[in-house]
Amino acid sequence: MLVGMEDLMAYFITEPGFVREVLGRIMDFQVGIARHYLKLGIEFVSLGDDLGTQHGPLLDPDIVHEFLLPEYERLFSLYREHNVLIGFHCCGNLDSVINVFLDLGVDVLNPIQVTANDLDRIRKASHGRMALSGAVSTVTVMDGPPERIAAEVRKRLWQLGRDGGYFCGPDQGLPFPKEHIEALREALEDYGRYPLRPPPEPLPDRT
Numbered sequence: 001m002l003v004g005m006e007d008l009m010a011y012f013i014t015e016p017g018f019v020r021e022v023l024g025r026i027m028d029f030q031v032g033i034a035r036h037y038l039k040l041g042i043e044f045v046s047l048g049d050d051l052g053t054q055h056g057p058l059l060d061p062d063i064v065h066e067f068l069l070p071e072y073e074r075l076f077s078l079y080r081e082h083n084v085l086i087g088f089h090c091c092g093n094l095d096s097v098i099n100v101f102l103d104l105g106v107d108v109l110n111p112i113q114v115t116a117n118d119l120d121r122i123r124k125a126s127h128g129r130m131a132l133s134g135a136v137s138t139v140t141v142m143d144g145p146p147e148r149i150a151a152e153v154r155k156r157l158w159q160l161g162r163d164g165g166y167f168c169g170p171d172q173g174l175p176f177p178k179e180h181i182e183a184l185r186e187a188l189e190d191y192g193r194y195p196l197r198p199p200p201e202p203l204p205d206r207t
Helices: 005-014 016-039 061-081 098-104 119-126 138-143 146-161 178-191
Strands: 044-048 085-089 108-110 131-136 166-170
Touching: 005 016, 016 061, 061 085, 061 098, 085 098, 098 119, 119 131, 119 146, 131 138, 131 146, 138 146, 138 178, 146 166, 146 178, 166 178
Parallel strands: 044 085, 085 108, 108 131, 131 166
Antiparallel strands: none
16 A cells, blocks of 8 residues: 555565565554553454465465564564464465464464365364354355355354364455344354254255
8 A cells, every 4th residue: 555566566576675664664653553552451453464365375475474474473472472362364365374373373363265265274274273263155144045144154163163263254244134144143043052063964966
């Protein structure tokens, strides 16, 4: 937003010093805000950057590690020093950055887009170290019907949450039909109590 997306992509290669200065000044501002939050005694903070597309990373992993990771660490370490829980929002495919978030000490990661990720792989990598939030298809919640929404909620609860560490909800925030949000809420009431029950096996295809 400060220099333009296309320009920034080029500057990572042609003007790396300039990019470091821009990112450093942005993080100086963010760290200043964080210190005010800490004075207020916050217990949980929500941060975010969209680093993935539907099919892969937005940035080369080497760029993330060289330019973004040092700045993230400045902010995240400050919050960790004060025992503040950290939530992080990152749309798109997470394969190239899941370990970055784990190493930074993210406590809750969202939205875990089902169309962009292998959910089993994400759960395996994060289990016991980071909670997941989201993963219910936005398309399903938007289009319905309620029975389909309930079936997906039950599937995701079992897939990602049977051992804990999962906040079930849509993988994007949109103005969903009221009756569809109600169907999601009712499904969570029905299926989201421990011990969780596995969803029924799909019927065999007899065509």
